[in-house]
Amino acid sequence: MRLDRRAADAVVWLLLLTMPFWLTWIGGYTALGTRVVVLALAAMSLNFLLGFTGVLSFGHAAYFGLGVYGLGLTIKYLVPSSLAGMAVGVIVGTLAAMIIGALIVRLRGIYFAMVTIAFGQVFYFIAYRWNGVTGGDDGLSGWRRLPVDLGFARIDILNSDYALYYWSLFWFAIAVLIMAALLRSPFGRTLLAIRENERRARFLGIPIDRHIWISWTISCLFVSLAGTLYALLNNFADPHDLRWDQSGDFVIMAVLGGMRNFWGPLIGAAIYVVLQDYISSQTENWMSFIGLLFVLVVMFFPRGLLGVLRRRAAP
Amino acid sequence: MSLLEVQNVSRHFGSLVAVNGVSMTVEPGELRAVIGPNGAGKTTFFNMITGFFRPTGGRIVFDGTDITSLLPARRVWRGIARTFQVTEVFPALSVRDNLRIAIEVASGLRLRPFLRRDDQTAVQARVADLLAISNLAPMANRLVGELSHGDQRATEIMMALALKPKLLLLDEPTAGMGDQETYDITQLIRKLHRDQKLTIILIEHDMRVVFHLAERVMVLAQGAVLADGTPQQIAANEAVQTAYLGQAA
Helix, strand or coil: CHHHHHHHHHHHHHHHHHHHHHHCCCCCCHHHHHHHHHHHHHHHHHHHHHCCCCCCCCCHHHHHHHHHHHHHHHHHHHCCCHHHHHHHHHHHHHHHHHHHHHHHCCCCHHHHHHHHHHHHHHHHHHHHHCHHHHCHHHCECCCCCCCEECCCCEECCCCCHHHHHHHHHHHHHHHHHHHHHHHCCHHHHHHHHHHHCHHHHHCCCCCHHHHHHHHHHHHHHHHHHHHHHHHHHHCCECHHHHCHHHHHHHHHHHHHHCCCCCCHHHHHHHHHHHHHHHHCCCCCCHHHHHHHHHHHHHHHCCCCCHHHHCCCCCC | CCCEEEEEEEEEECCEEEEEEEEEEECCCCEEEEECCCCCCHHHHHHHHHCCCCCCEEEEEECCEECCCCCHHHHHHHCEEECCCCCCCCCCCEHHHHHHHHHHHHCCCCCCCCCCHHHHHHHHHHHHHHHHHHCCHHHCCCEHHHCCHHHHHHHHHHHHHHCCCCEEEEECCCCCCCHHHHHHHHHHHHHHHHHCCCEEEEECCCHHHHHHHCCEEEEEECCEEEEEECHHHHHHCHHHHHHHHHHHC
16 A cells, blocks of 8 residues: 555656656647646645645635736846746735635635635736736736746756756645645644544644644645746736636646545646647637536546545545 | 533523523543433533533533633643544544544644654554554554444544543443444443543433443433432432433333
């Protein structure tokens, strides 16, 4: 059991580390791989809350988008530095999540989900309307990512697709390893306890709201990190990145791959991104195919594609 | 000093009076039973002690502190643990993990993002202790949801025990069990009371269990105390026989 899991983890990391090399053999390109990694980070961050705390958020695009705009606005108006942009994006996204989380953490189930959408839409409309600063409906353009200068080394993420891929994978790995470690910790086990049986958890002496708030904050921190990487990849900030349907896409990725499985959302994101890339070159109606696949998965593999392996709940 | 003093508590749900001016004093080391017909207010009474509901009147003092309006988690920290009428466990986790979560929370480790080795050893030793006390050891790695009703119940009781409570409240520990399971759980409760010197209050419908275990029995009927005394006194009490025992026979 334990060996199986280690082997699976090793395979996943090996595939990710070598992706730029084998992706072209199967008709892909490096930027597509970067997109998979970045969106997978967002979906796995959402799943920290959804799959391992049992709390459904339909508003994670807000914090993803704050990462996107935080980076774009910083590079465009403040400091020409990719790292500074990432720092600002993550800090802004996380602070917003901490404040909003404190306001809504008492709500449960569908009420919580609805309120997360509502708060998400607030940020969307700000980006959409504030033409002078955010570019409004046209998005924020007129800036681009800059090579990362570490002093001892320079990583040219601007001109090298490989560099950008590994830069993204580096942050993906940090975030994912932290989440995996947390889920194996006493704190992580209290989250599973809340997911499994909130009443029992409360009467064991776990302050439920506080633990959900921490889980929410961690989840949003990493989703805003994903947002900053997404902005680097696109050299553009799109108000759609903040909208509720983007939040829905993250949920679809998690459910598609299997939200009780640690790697499920990665598989879901890969399928989503590849299908989108392939089908959208054939027809504008690519979302219909994703929708159809989603319905089939929910009907025949309710635990998601990786759920058929029926691994134990904890990663 | 008494461990628990419930002073004249009441609970109204709209116009319904579920519990009406009930008082109870429990000394350390006691094993007290609360019995009464369905709808007598037994579970509501428990819910007020554990913080599930606030009383609409009266006061609850535990271990010298007024806990009438404390949140459930804070009452747990002060030493009140409970089980529920319908078993409440973490079904998709193993018996070991169920116990481990309870132990880690009780040891103040619940916010730790990692465990130091000595903490980990201590937690594992305590899991082993609890497994041994309850005879759950052979099932330690199975998911609780796959176990028999009786073993799920035993897991729930051991989780409550993992909290090292000063007071344990058991809400119908043998509900829905066969004879053998009822016997096993009764033996477990007796063992906890005797060996761990645990103070226990239990709600129970099975009179064999009550008379076998309890030193004192309180009878509730229609939200009020009908009688309070030793099992022998209760068995001889005419009002109780009419309200409860007679009806059950």
